[in-house]
Amino acid sequence: MRAPAGVPVVMTADRTLMADHRTIFGGMVAASQTTTVPRLLMDHLLAPRSALAVAPLGLRRIEAALIGDGFASDEVAVVASERLPEVIGPETRVIAVSAGEACGLGMNSTTMTAISGGEIYPRHLVRDLMRRIAGLRERAPHAKVILGGPGAWQLLADDSLRVELGVDHVVSGQAEGNAPEVFHAAVDGDALPTLIAGEPVAVSAIPAIRGASAMGVVELSRGCGLGCHYCVMGREPMAHLTEETVLADVRTNVAAGLRSIGAISEDLLRYGADGMRPRPERLLALLRRMREIDGVGLIQTDHANIISVAGWPDEQLRELRALMVGESGARFPWMNLGVESASGELLARSGSAKLGGVDPADWGEFAAEQLRRLIRVGFMPMASLMLRLPGETEAHVQRTLDWVEGLADEPLTIFPMLYAPIDGSPVPTRADLTSMHWRLIKRCYDVNFREVPRMFFDGQTAAGVPLARRLALQALGFGQIALWSALFAWRGWRAEA
Ligand code: SF4
DSSP states (O other): OOTTTOOSEEEEEOHHHHBOOOSHHHHHHHHTOBTTSOHHHIIIIISOBOSSOOBOHHHHHHHHHHHHTTOOGGGEEEOOGGGHHHHOSTTOOEEEEEOSOSSSOSHHHHHHHHHHOSOBHHHHHHHHHHHHHHHHGGGOTTOEEEEESTTTHHHHTOHHHHHHHTOSEEEESOOTTTHHHHHHHHHHTOOOOSEEEOOOOOGGGOOOOSSOBGGGEEESEEOBOSOOTTOTTTTSBOEEOOHHHHHHHHHHHHHTTOOOEEEEOSOGGGTTOBTTBOOHHHHHHHHHHHHTSTTOOOEEEOEEOHHHHHTSOHHHHHHHHHHHHTTSOOSOOEEEEEEEOSOHHHHHHTTOOTTTTOOGGGHHHHHHHHHHHHHHTTOEEEEEEEESOTTOOHHHHHHHHHHHHHHTTSSOEEEEEEOOOSSSOOOOOGGGOOHHHHHHHHHHHHHHHHHHHHHHHHHHHHTTOOHHHHHHHHHHHHHHHHHHHHHHHHHHHHHHO
């Protein structure tokens, strides 16, 4: 590295995106905390510094695109925020920041702040990071600050916040296509617009990463294309990365010392599909090849769709589980499935495309049956629900509460989230939650309080998290359960009063 003269292109992100999470769920737990949790616990337990040089996958892709376009590897530094003073200097021309939650407008953020109060940590830490960068800009008078990443859209409508954060340019969307051009222009001191629309590349041209990605995540596909009106992925057709790119990314992570891999997609079970119809053999073939890579431990995932589960026979779901778990010993591999509501009519009316061809009247039972199938083959489904969907009535909430009641004894988790519009209409807040919503939230968390600790402990054990840290996290978790139980009891008392 070129410090103290500085590295021309410096890339970073806030701690929640660059910490030593080991598991995807560990990263989700950390990113769900609000400032009601002491910062010390965040820094040392929930999102501790990583000894490995991990970075968000998106930053790794941009790094690879820049180097593939002619930047020398010592002209690009991808570092955690505490190492910024080592790499920012007079020769620095670009400080690129990946942000997940610049404004805290994401569904998880609005839900967690509505339930527990405080400010969501990802937003809090982005602000911290930007203050740190502002303090270092004197050393790099010619540097431009470019912000991108999954939360960049949140700055597009709020120019005053962009200025307040010290961001010169915002790049929205996937940007491997034009990032090299933008970064070359910034390095050369050429004028650039404030808002820059990222340009994607064809999946076959997505560059393999050159350094470890946070939580060992590798993309299997991009986009979704199912068409939900309230989702930015709704109109982005799903495109699948080539097996060779996925395997190269896995090898890079394993070589860097990561053992647990996160195989991510908006719908894992549709990897390799033509259109909406799953092709289980394509995903199974890919996972068999991932398993052949020496050192791969637990393979985790994030999302899948209920209708895609229905397209997989039990036998292939069992094989999928076996391939994901490998020799890691994991007993409760999870998979997040958006059920959203037990009312198919409400889902259809609110613009959700998740029903596929299912009759809206059958949706609740259909979704419950797919969750039970996953349980039977050894997964621990993580169902998510959406509160305050447009057109929602108390009867819809009651129906979903009854649905939760019917599944409450099963080994699964159920996370209620607040609907988060993407069209600029007002974001629901705590004030919009009725006593019926609170009853539903409480019932979901009765289940989660029972299942999450063992699921979390199990995943962390399989991923090799040291026992002391696992126990400390369990202790913190039980403390949070006590606090949330008290909060729900108080809400219930207020509702009855
Ligand atoms: S299925 Fe999920 S990712 Fe796809 S459009 Fe709907 S909400 Fe978005």
